[in-house]
Amino acid sequence: MNWQLMWDSLPRMLGGLTLTLQLIVGSLALGALVAFGVALLRLSGNRVVETLAAAYVFVFRGTPLLVQIFLVYYGLGQFEFIRDSILWPFLREPYWCAILALTLNTGAYTSEVLRGAILSVPQGQVEAARACGMSRALAFRRIVLPVAIRQMLPAYGNEVILMVKATSLASTITLMEVTGIARRMIAQTFAVFELFIVAGAIYLVLNFIATRLIKFAEWRLTPYLRARA
Amino acid sequence: MLELLSFGPNGWGGQLLMGTAMTVAVAVSAFAFGILVGSLGASAKLSHSLALNVVADVYTTIVRGIPELLVIYLLFFGGSGVATSIASAFGYDGRVDLNAFTIGVLAVGLISGAYSTEVIRGAVQSVPFGQIEAARACGMSRWLILRRVLVPQTLRFALPGLGNVWQLTLKDTALVSVTALAELMRITHLAAGATRQPFLFYSTAAVLYLMLTTISTALFNRAEISANRGVRRA
Amino acid sequence: MKKIVSVLALGAMMAVAAAGAAGAKEWKTVRIASEGAYPPWNATDTSGKLTGFEVDLGNDLCKRMKVTCEFVAQDWDGIIPALQQGKYDAIMSAMTITDERKKVIDFSVPYGTEPSVFAVVTGSPLAKALNLGADRVDLNDQGKAKPVLDKLAEALKGKSVGVQVSTIQADFMDKHLPKVTMRTYDKIDNAGIDLGSGRVDAMLGDRSVVEAVVKATPDKMVIVGPNFIGGVIGEGMGVGLRKDTADLKAMFDKAIGEALKDGTVKKLSTQHFGYDISPTK
Numbered sequence: 001m002n003w004q005l006m007w008d009s010l011p012r013m014l015g016g017l018t019l020t021l022q023l024i025v026g027s028l029a030l031g032a033l034v035a036f037g038v039a040l041l042r043l044s045g046n047r048v049v050e051t052l053a054a055a056y057v058f059v060f061r062g063t064p065l066l067v068q069i070f071l072v073y074y075g076l077g078q079f080e081f082i083r084d085s086i087l088w089p090f091l092r093e094p095y096w097c098a099i100l101a102l103t104l105n106t107g108a109y110t111s112e113v114l115r116g117a118i119l120s121v122p123q124g125q126v127e128a129a130r131a132c133g134m135s136r137a138l139a140f141r142r143i144v145l146p147v148a149i150r151q152m153l154p155a156y157g158n159e160v161i162l163m164v165k166a167t168s169l170a171s172t173i174t175l176m177e178v179t180g181i182a183r184r185m186i187a188q189t190f191a192v193f194e195l196f197i198v199a200g201a202i203y204l205v206l207n208f209i210a211t212r213l214i215k216f217a218e219w220r221l222t223p224y225l226r227a228r229a
Numbered sequence: 230m231l232e233l234l235s236f237g238p239n240g241w242g243g244q245l246l247m248g249t250a251m252t253v254a255v256a257v258s259a260f261a262f263g264i265l266v267g268s269l270g271a272s273a274k275l276s277h278s279l280a281l282n283v284v285a286d287v288y289t290t291i292v293r294g295i296p297e298l299l300v301i302y303l304l305f306f307g308g309s310g311v312a313t314s315i316a317s318a319f320g321y322d323g324r325v326d327l328n329a330f331t332i333g334v335l336a337v338g339l340i341s342g343a344y345s346t347e348v349i350r351g352a353v354q355s356v357p358f359g360q361i362e363a364a365r366a367c368g369m370s371r372w373l374i375l376r377r378v379l380v381p382q383t384l385r386f387a388l389p390g391l392g393n394v395w396q397l398t399l400k401d402t403a404l405v406s407v408t409a410l411a412e413l414m415r416i417t418h419l420a421a422g423a424t425r426q427p428f429l430f431y432s433t434a435a436v437l438y439l440m441l442t443t444i445s446t447a448l449f450n451r452a453e454i455s456a457n458r459g460v461r462r463a
Numbered sequence: 464m465k466k467i468v469s470v471l472a473l474g475a476m477m478a479v480a481a482a483g484a485a486g487a488k489e490w491k492t493v494r495i496a497s498e499g500a501y502p503p504w505n506a507t508d509t510s511g512k513l514t515g516f517e518v519d520l521g522n523d524l525c526k527r528m529k530v531t532c533e534f535v536a537q538d539w540d541g542i543i544p545a546l547q548q549g550k551y552d553a554i555m556s557a558m559t560i561t562d563e564r565k566k567v568i569d570f571s572v573p574y575g576t577e578p579s580v581f582a583v584v585t586g587s588p589l590a591k592a593l594n595l596g597a598d599r600v601d602l603n604d605q606g607k608a609k610p611v612l613d614k615l616a617e618a619l620k621g622k623s624v625g626v627q628v629s630t631i632q633a634d635f636m637d638k639h640l641p642k643v644t645m646r647t648y649d650k651i652d653n654a655g656i657d658l659g660s661g662r663v664d665a666m667l668g669d670r671s672v673v674e675a676v677v678k679a680t681p682d683k684m685v686i687v688g689p690n691f692i693g694g695v696i697g698e699g700m701g702v703g704l705r706k707d708t709a710d711l712k713a714m715f716d717k718a719i720g721e722a723l724k725d726g727t728v729k730k731l732s733t734q735h736f737g738y739d740i741s742p743t744k
Contacts, residue, residue, distance in 0.1 A: 070421070192307075
């Protein structure tokens with residue numbers, strides 16, 4: 001084990017951290033929006049809309065993320081009409097392709113988590129809110145959603161960790177995030193073991209921080225569960 | 230263009246089918262290995278030995294915390310070295326080489342095992358302790374309790390969780406393609422590059438993976454129904 | 464604890480696929496790695512088998528060395544580390560002999576050589592701009608190469624070039640065109656796909672391979688500019704070997720020497736490339 005090399009590689013690999021963080025935050029934020037929309041569509045009561053939303057979730061949960069990334073990046077770029085469309089300035093960039101694939105992927109998983117959480121809100125609470133004179137929308141905003149978000153946090157925490165790890169696949173479409181830089185450095189030094197251990201440690205730290213953040217959010221949202229001082 | 234998917238000499242159909250079979254083989258072996266690892270991990274986490282608790286915690290934290298791709302790479306490039314040093318400790322002189330299939334199963338199995346550990350631990354804990362006490366009161370031996378009470382109940386509680394782990398495992402096999410094992414993802418990647426029809430091949434792969442997940446979900450649902458057949462429902 | 468270790472070890476032994484021969488023993492089988500995605504040097508056919516010039520040449524060389532050959536596929540970016548790990552004994556994958564690689568592995572004498580060339584999309588402004596007024600640029604001849612490289616850097620200003628990761632072409636970009644955006648691909652085919660869809664403005668690769676990419680999408684791409692040789696482009700492709708297998712290197716050297724002399728390399732080359740890629744020396 002070449003400790004010196006591992007230590008020296010750290011600054012260069014941390015140079016990819018900005019991109020990794022952008023991919024994580026970007027896709028999680030956009031994915032949350034998608035998830036919210038899809039979860040509402042799936043609970044909308046309209047059969048056609050529900051089926052379409054369910055199909056989206058089915059496809060993106062049932063296939064490997066790697067296939068989705070390649071399909072978005074190499075697959076879509078193959079068509080003339082896409083290259084001529086206004087979307088091309090985005091789809092031309094591997095960065096946006098990665099964001100798109102990661103967003104669609106996490107959107108599908110998160111929508112399931114959110115849907116489950118919304119369904120788990122006791123009907124009595126909604127009825128009580130309605131009885132107080134709240135409109136359906138207001139009851140959803142003030143009662144159902146806050147309770148559901150609190151409910152979904154542990155499961156969503158797992159999804160966040162999966163996404164942190166998933167960004168490493170962006171290296172397969174030429175992006176130079178942490179894993180991409182590690183692979184590039186391996187190509188120059190042939191020290192596979194050392195460099196992947198350094199990269200792995202970076203992800204471990206990221207996930208540790210992510211876990212803490214989720215735990216903190218859980219703590220903030222459940223004041224009633226805290227021991228009274 | 231669809232000729233490219235045919236089974237003739239100019240089509241990749243045969244290879245795609247072989248690749249799918251290989252994917253299933255890797256996934257099933259890795260899942261089984263993962264359950265083995267998961268059972269060991271769960272017993273370590275539930276044991277009263279602090280050392281075992283720590284070992285199991287470190288294992289699940291690391292394997293679930295670093296990207297699957299890195300786990301596979303590390304095993305691919307390091308697995309043979311570890312195996313060689315183990316073998317030489319037992320007096321075997323020479324280089325031990327693990328083939329791509331073994332590496333793939335070990336790597337995906339270790340990942341799968343980390344998730345199975347948590348599922349199995351949770352399931353064991355949800356078996357009411359009173360049942361074990363009752364079994365003991367009936368004079369059952371430890372082994373008999375394990376076989377007649379704990380395992381069947383744990384299995385029932387663990388099935389939904391294990392279903393999720395299976396889905397993860399199946400999809401993680403796509404990453405084994407980096408070890409040049411001829412599974413579905415690698416064949417697809419090669420074919421897409423060689424024919425310059427990426428959309429055709431990646432969407433075909435997506436459909437094949439969807440078929441696998443759909444079939445296996447149905448199988449798990451049936452298993453759940455049969456495991457719950459003795460349980461009264463509200 | 465001992466019990467657990469021995470059980471684990473037993474499992475590991477059972478999982479062992481093959482035990483490679485140690486250096487001192489007679490060579491009976493030689494495992495050769497190839498990428499299988501670099502036609503015409505090496506490729507994978509629709510039945511999943513490795514094919515191409517290097518597979519035919521390798522089989523011929525093994526016959527001369529009186530050993531059995533076993534070709535295995537290995538992705539390019541891990542091909543040297545996996546050789547060092549002993550997953551196979553030799554690399555035949557259009558690998559150019561370079562000083563950097565010589566630090567970690569050994570090479571046989573070269574069995575082929577090729578210049579590197581650029582390709583662009585037909586009709587793009589670069590198709591003209593990259594016509595640098597030279598057919599052949601020897602990077603060892605710095606006096607003559609310098610003005611051409613300057614012109615090249617000027618023409619590619621603000622453009623992006625796709626190359627395969629960890630290749631002499633990536634070295635070329637690093638050394639001579641550090642200001643041009645380089646995008647690295649795991650396989651050369653993917654660089655071709657991205658050139659076709661306009662994600663990169665040009666690609667750089669070994670001549671025959673770029674030709675194969677261009678031919679796969681007729682009328683869409685063209686090869687432009689000079690053939691680059693010498694310097695980072697190196698002195699030709701050889702068999703990559705571990706440093707502790709000097710005996711195997713001697714066997715390959717002898718066999719390649721014979722195959723070059725009796726015209727086998729030329730014959731196989733003409734069959735796969737349409738011309739002779741034998742090393743010039």
